[in-house]
Amino acid sequence: MKADQLSIFLENRAGRLAEVTRILSESGVNIRALSLADTSDFGILRLIVSDFDKAKDNLKAGGFTVGRTTVVAVEVPDHPGGLHSILEMLRNAKINVEYMYAFVQQSGSHAVIIFRFDRTDQAIELLQQHGINMIPGDKLYKM
Protein backbone atom coordinates (compact mmCIF):
# COMPACT_ATOMS: atom_id res chain seq x y z
CA MET A 1 0.00 0.00 0.00
CA LYS A 2 3.06 2.22 0.19
CA ALA A 3 4.45 4.49 -2.45
CA ASP A 4 7.84 6.05 -2.99
CA GLN A 5 8.20 9.79 -2.95
CA LEU A 6 11.28 11.54 -4.25
CA SER A 7 12.46 14.31 -1.89
CA ILE A 8 14.91 16.86 -3.28
CA PHE A 9 16.90 19.52 -1.46
CA LEU A 10 16.75 22.91 -3.16
CA GLU A 11 18.53 26.12 -2.36
CA ASN A 12 16.15 29.01 -2.32
CA ARG A 13 17.40 30.77 -5.45
CA ALA A 14 16.23 31.37 -8.96
CA GLY A 15 16.38 28.53 -11.44
CA ARG A 16 16.83 25.58 -9.12
CA LEU A 17 13.30 24.25 -9.61
CA ALA A 18 13.63 24.67 -13.36
CA GLU A 19 16.84 22.63 -13.23
CA VAL A 20 14.91 19.73 -11.66
CA THR A 21 12.16 19.85 -14.27
CA ARG A 22 14.77 20.07 -17.03
CA ILE A 23 16.50 16.90 -15.85
CA LEU A 24 13.18 15.06 -15.48
CA SER A 25 12.02 16.22 -18.88
CA GLU A 26 15.24 15.06 -20.53
CA SER A 27 14.93 11.72 -18.72
CA GLY A 28 11.37 11.25 -20.02
CA VAL A 29 10.05 11.10 -16.45
CA ASN A 30 6.55 12.36 -15.81
CA ILE A 31 5.62 14.21 -12.63
CA ARG A 32 2.41 12.79 -11.12
CA ALA A 33 2.16 14.99 -8.03
CA LEU A 34 4.30 17.53 -6.27
CA SER A 35 4.57 19.64 -3.19
CA LEU A 36 7.16 22.24 -2.26
CA ALA A 37 7.98 23.17 1.32
CA ASP A 38 10.23 26.13 1.86
CA THR A 39 12.04 28.29 4.38
CA SER A 40 13.85 31.53 3.71
CA ASP A 41 17.05 29.62 2.89
CA PHE A 42 16.09 26.31 1.38
CA GLY A 43 13.20 24.20 0.19
CA ILE A 44 12.30 20.54 -0.11
CA LEU A 45 10.60 19.44 -3.29
CA ARG A 46 8.50 16.28 -2.96
CA LEU A 47 7.57 14.41 -6.10
CA ILE A 48 5.63 11.37 -7.15
CA VAL A 49 7.05 10.41 -10.53
CA SER A 50 6.39 7.86 -13.23
CA ASP A 51 9.83 6.25 -12.83
CA PHE A 52 11.36 6.67 -9.40
CA ASP A 53 14.76 5.05 -10.00
CA LYS A 54 15.41 6.80 -13.27
CA ALA A 55 14.47 10.17 -11.78
CA LYS A 56 16.61 9.60 -8.72
CA ASP A 57 19.72 8.51 -10.65
CA ASN A 58 19.56 11.37 -13.09
CA LEU A 59 18.94 14.00 -10.41
CA LYS A 60 21.84 12.66 -8.37
CA ALA A 61 24.05 12.78 -11.43
CA GLY A 62 22.91 16.38 -11.84
CA GLY A 63 24.30 17.21 -8.42
CA PHE A 64 21.13 17.16 -6.33
CA THR A 65 20.74 15.63 -2.90
CA VAL A 66 17.75 13.32 -3.13
CA GLY A 67 16.04 10.97 -0.74
CA ARG A 68 13.41 8.25 -0.81
CA THR A 69 10.41 8.77 1.46
CA THR A 70 7.60 6.30 2.05
CA VAL A 71 4.17 7.85 1.63
CA VAL A 72 0.62 6.56 1.30
CA ALA A 73 -1.83 7.49 -1.48
CA VAL A 74 -5.31 7.50 0.01
CA GLU A 75 -8.60 7.59 -1.87
CA VAL A 76 -10.76 10.27 -0.32
CA PRO A 77 -14.52 10.53 -0.98
CA ASP A 78 -15.02 13.61 -3.14
CA HIS A 79 -17.75 15.30 -1.08
CA PRO A 80 -17.90 17.65 1.90
CA GLY A 81 -16.49 15.95 4.98
CA GLY A 82 -14.65 13.29 2.98
CA LEU A 83 -11.16 14.30 4.10
CA HIS A 84 -12.38 15.22 7.54
CA SER A 85 -13.63 11.71 8.33
CA ILE A 86 -10.20 10.28 7.49
CA LEU A 87 -8.30 12.87 9.55
CA GLU A 88 -10.69 12.23 12.42
CA MET A 89 -9.91 8.52 12.54
CA LEU A 90 -6.17 9.28 12.37
CA ARG A 91 -6.51 11.72 15.23
CA ASN A 92 -8.33 9.16 17.37
CA ALA A 93 -5.49 6.70 16.75
CA LYS A 94 -2.94 9.45 17.57
CA ILE A 95 -1.24 9.10 14.21
CA ASN A 96 0.41 12.32 13.11
CA VAL A 97 0.30 13.65 9.56
CA GLU A 98 3.70 15.20 8.82
CA TYR A 99 2.39 16.68 5.58
CA MET A 100 -0.01 15.92 2.75
CA TYR A 101 -0.80 17.11 -0.73
CA ALA A 102 -3.26 16.35 -3.48
CA PHE A 103 -2.67 14.04 -6.41
CA VAL A 104 -3.48 15.56 -9.77
CA GLN A 105 -5.82 12.85 -11.03
CA GLN A 106 -8.98 11.46 -9.57
CA SER A 107 -9.49 7.77 -8.94
CA GLY A 108 -13.03 7.20 -10.13
CA SER A 109 -15.24 9.37 -7.93
CA HIS A 110 -12.48 9.78 -5.36
CA ALA A 111 -9.83 12.39 -4.88
CA VAL A 112 -6.33 11.08 -4.14
CA ILE A 113 -4.30 12.56 -1.30
CA ILE A 114 -0.65 11.73 -0.63
CA PHE A 115 0.04 11.38 3.10
CA ARG A 116 3.33 11.35 4.97
CA PHE A 117 2.62 9.79 8.41
CA ASP A 118 4.89 9.58 11.42
CA ARG A 119 3.85 5.89 11.77
CA THR A 120 3.20 4.64 8.28
CA ASP A 121 2.44 0.97 9.01
CA GLN A 122 -0.06 1.72 11.77
CA ALA A 123 -1.75 4.27 9.53
CA ILE A 124 -2.13 1.76 6.70
CA GLU A 125 -3.56 -0.82 9.08
CA LEU A 126 -6.03 1.68 10.51
CA LEU A 127 -7.22 2.87 7.11
CA GLN A 128 -7.66 -0.72 5.95
CA GLN A 129 -9.74 -1.53 9.03
CA HIS A 130 -12.02 1.35 8.14
CA GLY A 131 -12.35 0.21 4.54
CA ILE A 132 -10.50 3.18 3.10
CA ASN A 133 -8.90 2.37 -0.21
CA MET A 134 -5.21 3.09 -0.84
CA ILE A 135 -3.42 3.02 -4.15
CA PRO A 136 -0.22 0.97 -4.23
CA GLY A 137 2.89 2.60 -5.68
CA ASP A 138 3.15 0.66 -8.95
CA LYS A 139 -0.44 1.55 -9.81
CA LEU A 140 -0.08 5.16 -8.66
CA TYR A 141 2.96 5.90 -10.87
CA LYS A 142 1.01 4.87 -13.97
CA MET A 143 -2.29 6.58 -13.20
Place this chain on the structure above:
Amino acid sequence: MIFDVEHETMPREELEKLQLLRLQNVVARVYENVPFYRKKLDERGVKPEHIQKLSDVALLPFTEKQDLRNHYPFGMFAVSRENIVRIHSSSGTTGKATVVGYTKRDIKNWGLMIARSLAAAGATTGDFVHNAYGYGLFTGGLGIHNGVEELGATVIPISGGGTRRQAMLLRDFGATVLTCTPSYALHLYDAAKEMGIDIKELPLRIGIFGAEPWTDSMRNDIENKLGITAIDIYGLSEIMGPGVAIECARVKKGLHIQEDHFLAEIIDPETGDPMPAGEVGELVFTTLTKEGIPLLRYRTRDLSRLNTAPCRCGRTTARMERVTGRSDDMLIIRGVNVFPSQIETILLETDGLTPHYQLIVNRQGTLDTLEVRVEIDEAVFSDQIKNLQRLETKIEKNIKEFLGVTAKVKLVEPKGIERSEGKAKRIIDMRKPQA
Protein backbone atom coordinates in the same frame (compact mmCIF):
# COMPACT_ATOMS: atom_id res chain seq x y z
CA MET B 1 52.98 59.03 31.98
CA ILE B 2 55.65 56.33 32.03
CA PHE B 3 54.89 53.75 34.70
CA ASP B 4 58.27 51.99 34.81
CA VAL B 5 60.85 54.59 33.84
CA GLU B 6 63.76 52.24 34.45
CA HIS B 7 62.69 49.54 32.01
CA GLU B 8 60.69 51.56 29.52
CA THR B 9 63.39 54.16 28.84
CA MET B 10 66.50 52.02 29.27
CA PRO B 11 69.26 52.80 26.76
CA ARG B 12 69.05 50.13 24.04
CA GLU B 13 72.52 48.80 24.69
CA GLU B 14 71.63 48.15 28.31
CA LEU B 15 68.24 46.74 27.36
CA GLU B 16 69.88 44.31 24.97
CA LYS B 17 72.32 43.21 27.64
CA LEU B 18 69.39 42.52 29.95
CA GLN B 19 67.60 40.63 27.15
CA LEU B 20 70.67 38.45 26.50
CA LEU B 21 70.99 37.58 30.16
CA ARG B 22 67.33 36.65 30.36
CA LEU B 23 67.46 34.74 27.07
CA GLN B 24 70.35 32.60 28.35
CA ASN B 25 68.37 32.04 31.51
CA VAL B 26 65.15 30.97 29.78
CA VAL B 27 66.95 28.61 27.39
CA ALA B 28 68.63 26.94 30.37
CA ARG B 29 65.29 26.67 32.18
CA VAL B 30 63.37 25.08 29.31
CA TYR B 31 66.29 22.75 28.49
CA GLU B 32 66.20 21.55 32.05
CA ASN B 33 62.41 21.39 32.59
CA VAL B 34 60.53 20.97 29.30
CA PRO B 35 61.14 17.63 27.54
CA PHE B 36 59.79 19.06 24.26
CA TYR B 37 62.49 21.75 24.18
CA ARG B 38 65.27 19.49 25.42
CA LYS B 39 64.54 17.13 22.54
CA LYS B 40 64.34 19.96 20.00
CA LEU B 41 67.59 21.54 21.19
CA ASP B 42 69.39 18.20 21.30
CA GLU B 43 68.26 17.47 17.75
CA ARG B 44 69.87 20.72 16.65
CA GLY B 45 72.95 20.13 18.76
CA VAL B 46 72.31 23.37 20.62
CA LYS B 47 73.18 23.71 24.30
CA PRO B 48 72.12 26.63 26.49
CA GLU B 49 75.75 27.79 26.68
CA HIS B 50 75.79 28.31 22.89
CA ILE B 51 73.68 31.45 23.35
CA GLN B 52 76.42 34.08 23.45
CA LYS B 53 74.78 37.04 21.76
CA LEU B 54 71.20 38.12 21.04
CA SER B 55 71.34 37.07 17.39
CA ASP B 56 72.07 33.51 18.58
CA VAL B 57 68.32 33.32 19.12
CA ALA B 58 68.27 32.12 15.50
CA LEU B 59 69.87 28.86 16.73
CA LEU B 60 66.71 28.09 18.68
CA PRO B 61 63.77 26.10 17.33
CA PHE B 62 60.42 27.72 16.60
CA THR B 63 57.33 26.95 18.65
CA GLU B 64 53.99 26.63 16.87
CA LYS B 65 50.46 26.76 18.20
CA GLN B 66 50.23 23.09 17.21
CA ASP B 67 53.06 22.25 19.62
CA LEU B 68 50.91 23.53 22.47
CA ARG B 69 47.97 21.50 21.22
CA ASN B 70 50.14 18.39 20.95
CA HIS B 71 51.10 18.82 24.59
CA TYR B 72 47.58 19.58 25.76
CA PRO B 73 46.89 20.49 28.45
CA PHE B 74 49.98 21.04 30.62
CA GLY B 75 52.82 19.34 28.74
CA MET B 76 54.71 22.55 27.94
CA PHE B 77 54.76 23.86 31.50
CA ALA B 78 58.22 24.45 32.90
CA VAL B 79 57.30 24.33 36.59
CA SER B 80 55.44 21.79 38.68
CA ARG B 81 51.68 22.15 38.98
CA GLU B 82 51.94 23.42 42.59
CA ASN B 83 53.70 26.53 41.36
CA ILE B 84 50.96 27.42 38.89
CA VAL B 85 48.45 29.87 40.37
CA ARG B 86 46.27 30.43 37.34
CA ILE B 87 45.24 28.77 34.07
CA HIS B 88 44.01 30.51 30.95
CA SER B 89 43.08 29.01 27.62
CA SER B 90 42.40 30.11 24.10
CA SER B 91 39.28 28.98 22.26
CA GLY B 92 39.35 25.61 20.62
CA THR B 93 37.26 22.51 20.13
CA THR B 94 37.58 19.72 22.68
CA GLY B 95 41.19 18.76 23.12
CA LYS B 96 42.38 21.45 20.77
CA ALA B 97 42.50 24.50 22.97
CA THR B 98 45.89 25.89 23.94
CA VAL B 99 46.33 26.04 27.68
CA VAL B 100 48.72 28.36 29.49
CA GLY B 101 49.72 28.50 33.16
CA TYR B 102 51.01 31.38 35.26
CA THR B 103 53.14 31.38 38.38
CA LYS B 104 52.65 34.00 41.07
CA ARG B 105 55.52 35.99 39.57
CA ASP B 106 54.05 35.71 36.05
CA ILE B 107 50.77 37.18 37.28
CA LYS B 108 52.66 39.96 39.01
CA ASN B 109 54.72 40.75 35.89
CA TRP B 110 51.64 40.66 33.70
CA GLY B 111 49.84 43.07 36.01
CA LEU B 112 52.82 45.41 35.81
CA MET B 113 52.82 45.22 32.01
CA ILE B 114 49.13 46.15 31.92
CA ALA B 115 49.80 48.97 34.38
CA ARG B 116 52.52 50.23 32.01
CA SER B 117 50.05 49.89 29.14
CA LEU B 118 47.30 51.82 30.91
CA ALA B 119 49.77 54.56 31.78
CA ALA B 120 51.03 54.70 28.17
CA ALA B 121 47.41 55.12 27.07
CA GLY B 122 47.11 58.10 29.40
CA ALA B 123 45.36 56.53 32.40
CA THR B 124 46.36 57.37 35.97
CA THR B 125 45.48 56.30 39.52
CA GLY B 126 42.35 58.44 39.54
CA ASP B 127 40.77 56.71 36.56
CA PHE B 128 37.69 54.52 36.49
CA VAL B 129 38.17 51.59 34.10
CA HIS B 130 35.05 49.99 32.57
CA ASN B 131 36.51 46.58 31.64
CA ALA B 132 34.24 44.97 29.05
CA TYR B 133 36.62 42.21 27.99
CA GLY B 134 35.18 38.79 28.82
CA TYR B 135 36.17 37.35 32.21
CA GLY B 136 37.02 33.68 32.33
CA LEU B 137 39.46 31.47 30.50
CA PHE B 138 39.99 34.24 27.95
CA THR B 139 42.97 36.35 29.06
CA GLY B 140 41.36 39.71 28.26
CA GLY B 141 39.10 40.30 31.26
CA LEU B 142 41.25 39.12 34.15
CA GLY B 143 44.45 40.38 32.53
CA ILE B 144 43.25 43.96 32.32
CA HIS B 145 41.61 43.63 35.74
CA ASN B 146 44.92 42.86 37.51
CA GLY B 147 46.70 45.65 35.72
CA VAL B 148 44.16 48.29 36.70
CA GLU B 149 44.58 47.30 40.35
CA GLU B 150 48.36 47.27 39.91
CA LEU B 151 48.19 50.81 38.57
CA GLY B 152 45.96 51.82 41.47
CA ALA B 153 43.04 52.94 39.35
CA THR B 154 39.48 51.65 39.89
CA VAL B 155 38.30 48.66 37.89
CA ILE B 156 34.65 48.01 37.02
CA PRO B 157 34.62 44.27 36.13
CA ILE B 158 31.60 44.44 33.86
CA SER B 159 32.84 41.65 31.49
CA GLY B 160 31.20 41.08 28.08
CA GLY B 161 27.53 41.12 27.05
CA GLY B 162 24.44 42.86 28.45
CA THR B 163 25.09 45.88 26.27
CA ARG B 164 22.15 48.00 27.42
CA ARG B 165 23.14 47.52 31.02
CA GLN B 166 26.72 48.39 30.11
CA ALA B 167 25.59 51.65 28.56
CA MET B 168 23.57 52.48 31.65
CA LEU B 169 26.46 51.78 34.02
CA LEU B 170 28.91 53.62 31.80
CA ARG B 171 26.72 56.68 32.33
CA ASP B 172 25.89 56.10 36.00
CA PHE B 173 29.43 55.26 37.19
CA GLY B 174 31.09 57.82 34.96
CA ALA B 175 33.96 55.57 33.82
CA THR B 176 36.86 57.43 32.22
CA VAL B 177 38.55 54.46 30.51
CA LEU B 178 36.90 51.76 28.39
CA THR B 179 38.60 48.45 27.62
CA CYS B 180 37.04 46.07 25.07
CA THR B 181 37.31 45.03 21.42
CA PRO B 182 37.05 47.94 18.95
CA SER B 183 33.93 46.48 17.34
CA TYR B 184 32.26 46.20 20.73
CA ALA B 185 33.02 49.86 21.44
CA LEU B 186 31.02 50.84 18.36
CA HIS B 187 28.26 48.40 19.25
CA LEU B 188 28.09 49.91 22.74
CA TYR B 189 27.91 53.37 21.21
CA ASP B 190 24.93 52.37 19.04
CA ALA B 191 23.11 50.70 21.92
CA ALA B 192 23.68 53.72 24.17
CA LYS B 193 22.40 56.06 21.49
CA GLU B 194 19.19 54.06 21.20
CA MET B 195 18.68 54.53 24.92
CA GLY B 196 19.20 58.25 24.58
CA ILE B 197 22.72 58.15 26.03
CA ASP B 198 25.39 60.02 24.08
CA ILE B 199 28.75 58.57 25.14
CA LYS B 200 30.44 61.73 23.85
CA GLU B 201 28.74 63.65 26.67
CA LEU B 202 30.02 61.22 29.36
CA PRO B 203 33.33 61.57 31.28
CA LEU B 204 34.84 58.73 29.19
CA ARG B 205 38.13 59.92 27.67
CA ILE B 206 40.27 56.87 26.79
CA GLY B 207 39.52 53.59 25.04
CA ILE B 208 42.04 50.72 25.04
CA PHE B 209 41.08 48.31 22.30
CA GLY B 210 42.51 45.01 21.13
CA ALA B 211 41.93 41.29 20.54
CA GLU B 212 40.89 41.79 16.93
CA PRO B 213 42.35 43.55 13.88
CA TRP B 214 41.20 47.10 13.27
CA THR B 215 42.17 49.97 11.05
CA ASP B 216 42.96 53.65 11.37
CA SER B 217 39.65 54.55 9.77
CA MET B 218 37.89 52.54 12.46
CA ARG B 219 39.98 54.37 15.05
CA ASN B 220 38.87 57.74 13.64
CA ASP B 221 35.28 56.58 13.68
CA ILE B 222 35.50 55.49 17.32
CA GLU B 223 37.32 58.65 18.40
CA ASN B 224 34.78 60.91 16.70
CA LYS B 225 31.70 59.09 17.87
CA LEU B 226 32.73 58.43 21.46
CA GLY B 227 34.80 61.59 21.90
CA ILE B 228 37.81 59.67 23.23
CA THR B 229 41.42 58.79 22.46
CA ALA B 230 41.49 55.23 21.09
CA ILE B 231 44.61 53.19 21.85
CA ASP B 232 45.67 49.86 20.35
CA ILE B 233 46.77 47.11 22.72
CA TYR B 234 48.36 43.84 21.53
CA GLY B 235 48.76 40.48 23.14
CA LEU B 236 48.15 36.78 22.82
CA SER B 237 47.48 34.24 25.50
CA GLU B 238 50.37 31.96 24.49
CA ILE B 239 52.83 34.77 25.21
CA MET B 240 51.03 36.40 28.15
CA GLY B 241 47.70 37.97 27.22
CA PRO B 242 46.93 41.63 26.52
CA GLY B 243 49.74 44.04 27.25
CA VAL B 244 52.57 42.43 25.28
CA ALA B 245 52.67 45.73 23.37
CA ILE B 246 50.86 49.05 23.69
CA GLU B 247 50.55 52.28 21.74
CA CYS B 248 51.55 55.44 23.54
CA ALA B 249 48.88 58.13 23.54
CA ARG B 250 51.54 60.77 22.92
CA VAL B 251 52.65 59.55 19.49
CA LYS B 252 50.23 56.75 18.48
CA LYS B 253 52.63 55.39 15.88
CA GLY B 254 53.37 51.75 16.58
CA LEU B 255 52.98 49.65 19.72
CA HIS B 256 55.76 49.58 22.31
CA ILE B 257 56.79 46.00 23.05
CA GLN B 258 57.59 45.12 26.67
CA GLU B 259 61.08 44.20 25.58
CA ASP B 260 62.48 43.44 28.99
CA HIS B 261 59.97 40.56 29.05
CA PHE B 262 59.80 39.55 25.39
CA LEU B 263 62.32 39.22 22.60
CA ALA B 264 60.63 40.07 19.30
CA GLU B 265 61.80 38.97 15.86
CA ILE B 266 60.41 39.39 12.37
CA ILE B 267 60.85 36.37 10.12
CA ASP B 268 59.95 35.35 6.62
CA PRO B 269 56.84 33.19 7.16
CA GLU B 270 57.83 30.92 4.25
CA THR B 271 61.49 30.24 5.02
CA GLY B 272 61.70 31.08 8.72
CA ASP B 273 64.75 33.28 8.06
CA PRO B 274 65.08 36.62 9.87
CA MET B 275 63.84 39.56 7.78
CA PRO B 276 66.05 42.61 7.22
CA ALA B 277 65.44 45.36 9.78
CA GLY B 278 62.28 47.33 9.13
CA GLU B 279 60.75 44.81 6.71
CA VAL B 280 57.28 43.30 7.12
CA GLY B 281 57.16 39.66 8.15
CA GLU B 282 55.80 37.31 10.77
CA LEU B 283 56.11 38.39 14.37
CA VAL B 284 57.87 35.87 16.60
CA PHE B 285 58.24 36.15 20.38
CA THR B 286 60.50 34.51 22.92
CA THR B 287 59.34 34.97 26.50
CA LEU B 288 62.29 36.13 28.60
CA THR B 289 60.89 36.12 32.13
CA LYS B 290 57.89 33.83 32.02
CA GLU B 291 58.06 30.88 34.44
CA GLY B 292 54.83 28.91 33.97
CA ILE B 293 55.07 28.29 30.25
CA PRO B 294 58.11 29.94 28.71
CA LEU B 295 58.12 29.74 24.90
CA LEU B 296 61.04 29.97 22.49
CA ARG B 297 60.41 31.76 19.20
CA TYR B 298 56.64 31.43 19.23
CA ARG B 299 55.19 32.03 15.77
CA THR B 300 52.26 34.42 16.13
CA ARG B 301 51.27 34.32 12.41
CA ASP B 302 50.67 38.06 12.81
CA LEU B 303 52.31 40.22 10.15
CA SER B 304 54.07 43.36 11.33
CA ARG B 305 57.42 45.18 11.28
CA LEU B 306 59.65 46.57 14.00
CA ASN B 307 60.97 50.06 14.56
CA THR B 308 63.75 50.49 17.12
CA ALA B 309 64.14 54.25 16.73
CA PRO B 310 63.54 56.13 20.01
CA CYS B 311 59.98 57.40 20.36
CA ARG B 312 59.07 61.00 21.15
CA CYS B 313 57.17 59.73 24.18
CA GLY B 314 60.56 58.94 25.77
CA ARG B 315 60.33 55.16 25.57
CA THR B 316 63.27 53.33 24.03
CA THR B 317 61.46 50.03 23.50
CA ALA B 318 60.94 48.80 19.94
CA ARG B 319 57.60 49.53 18.37
CA MET B 320 55.67 47.00 16.30
CA GLU B 321 53.50 48.28 13.54
CA ARG B 322 49.77 47.66 13.95
CA VAL B 323 49.16 44.07 12.81
CA THR B 324 48.16 44.25 9.16
CA GLY B 325 47.30 40.64 8.46
CA ARG B 326 47.80 37.01 9.24
CA SER B 327 50.18 34.55 7.64
CA ASP B 328 47.61 31.78 7.88
CA ASP B 329 43.88 31.54 7.56
CA MET B 330 42.89 32.12 11.16
CA LEU B 331 39.86 34.33 11.45
CA ILE B 332 39.32 36.72 14.31
CA ILE B 333 35.61 37.16 14.85
CA ARG B 334 34.55 39.52 17.61
CA GLY B 335 37.88 38.94 19.29
CA VAL B 336 37.61 35.15 19.13
CA ASN B 337 40.11 33.12 17.13
CA VAL B 338 38.41 30.77 14.68
CA PHE B 339 40.24 28.27 12.50
CA PRO B 340 38.41 26.70 9.56
CA SER B 341 39.75 23.35 10.80
CA GLN B 342 37.78 23.79 14.02
CA ILE B 343 34.56 24.27 12.06
CA GLU B 344 35.45 21.15 10.11
CA THR B 345 35.84 19.13 13.30
CA ILE B 346 32.49 20.34 14.59
CA LEU B 347 30.74 19.38 11.36
CA LEU B 348 32.27 15.91 11.44
CA GLU B 349 31.19 15.53 15.03
CA THR B 350 27.65 16.66 14.21
CA ASP B 351 25.90 13.63 12.70
CA GLY B 352 28.91 12.89 10.51
CA LEU B 353 28.37 15.76 8.11
CA THR B 354 30.75 15.87 5.20
CA PRO B 355 33.18 18.72 5.74
CA HIS B 356 32.22 20.71 2.68
CA TYR B 357 31.67 24.13 4.10
CA GLN B 358 32.39 27.78 3.56
CA LEU B 359 32.76 30.58 6.07
CA ILE B 360 31.38 33.97 5.16
CA VAL B 361 32.57 36.71 7.47
CA ASN B 362 30.96 40.10 7.28
CA ARG B 363 30.36 43.13 9.40
CA GLN B 364 26.80 44.10 10.13
CA GLY B 365 26.76 47.60 11.52
CA THR B 366 29.68 47.33 13.89
CA LEU B 367 29.63 43.63 14.73
CA ASP B 368 31.31 40.80 12.90
CA THR B 369 28.97 38.15 11.56
CA LEU B 370 29.81 34.57 10.65
CA GLU B 371 27.77 32.50 8.26
CA VAL B 372 28.65 28.84 7.84
CA ARG B 373 27.43 27.29 4.61
CA VAL B 374 27.29 23.53 4.79
CA GLU B 375 26.70 21.22 1.87
CA ILE B 376 23.89 18.80 2.52
CA ASP B 377 24.45 15.13 1.74
CA GLU B 378 22.18 12.12 1.57
CA ALA B 379 23.17 10.81 4.99
CA VAL B 380 21.62 13.74 6.80
CA PHE B 381 19.00 14.85 4.28
CA SER B 382 15.36 14.62 5.32
CA ASP B 383 12.08 15.18 3.53
CA GLN B 384 10.95 17.29 6.48
CA ILE B 385 11.80 20.95 6.99
CA LYS B 386 11.85 20.65 10.77
CA ASN B 387 14.58 18.02 10.71
CA LEU B 388 16.85 20.15 8.55
CA GLN B 389 16.20 23.22 10.68
CA ARG B 390 16.99 21.14 13.76
CA LEU B 391 20.29 20.17 12.12
CA GLU B 392 21.12 23.82 11.45
CA THR B 393 20.34 24.73 15.05
CA LYS B 394 22.43 21.84 16.32
CA ILE B 395 25.48 22.96 14.34
CA GLU B 396 24.98 26.54 15.51
CA LYS B 397 24.78 25.36 19.09
CA ASN B 398 27.97 23.29 18.76
CA ILE B 399 29.87 26.18 17.20
CA LYS B 400 28.73 28.46 20.00
CA GLU B 401 29.64 25.91 22.62
CA PHE B 402 33.07 24.92 21.32
CA LEU B 403 34.28 28.15 19.73
CA GLY B 404 32.35 30.77 21.65
CA VAL B 405 31.12 32.57 18.54
CA THR B 406 27.61 32.96 17.25
CA ALA B 407 27.22 31.68 13.72
CA LYS B 408 24.35 31.41 11.27
CA VAL B 409 24.32 28.01 9.59
CA LYS B 410 22.89 27.70 6.11
CA LEU B 411 22.47 24.39 4.33
CA VAL B 412 23.35 24.48 0.64
CA GLU B 413 23.22 22.04 -2.26
CA PRO B 414 26.22 19.80 -2.91
CA LYS B 415 28.80 21.60 -5.02
CA GLY B 416 26.99 24.79 -4.02
CA ILE B 417 30.31 25.94 -2.61
CA GLU B 418 32.67 27.67 -4.94
CA ARG B 419 35.70 25.59 -5.82
CA SER B 420 38.84 26.80 -7.49
CA GLU B 421 40.98 24.11 -9.08
CA GLY B 422 39.13 21.44 -7.16
CA LYS B 423 39.98 23.10 -3.88
CA ALA B 424 37.04 24.58 -2.03
CA LYS B 425 37.30 28.24 -1.21
CA ARG B 426 36.85 28.00 2.52
CA ILE B 427 36.73 31.60 3.58
CA ILE B 428 35.12 34.69 2.18
CA ASP B 429 36.02 37.63 4.40
CA MET B 430 33.92 40.55 3.29
CA ARG B 431 35.24 42.81 6.06
CA LYS B 432 38.49 43.29 4.18
CA PRO B 433 37.49 45.78 1.49
CA GLN B 434 36.36 48.20 4.22
CA ALA B 435 39.77 48.13 5.88
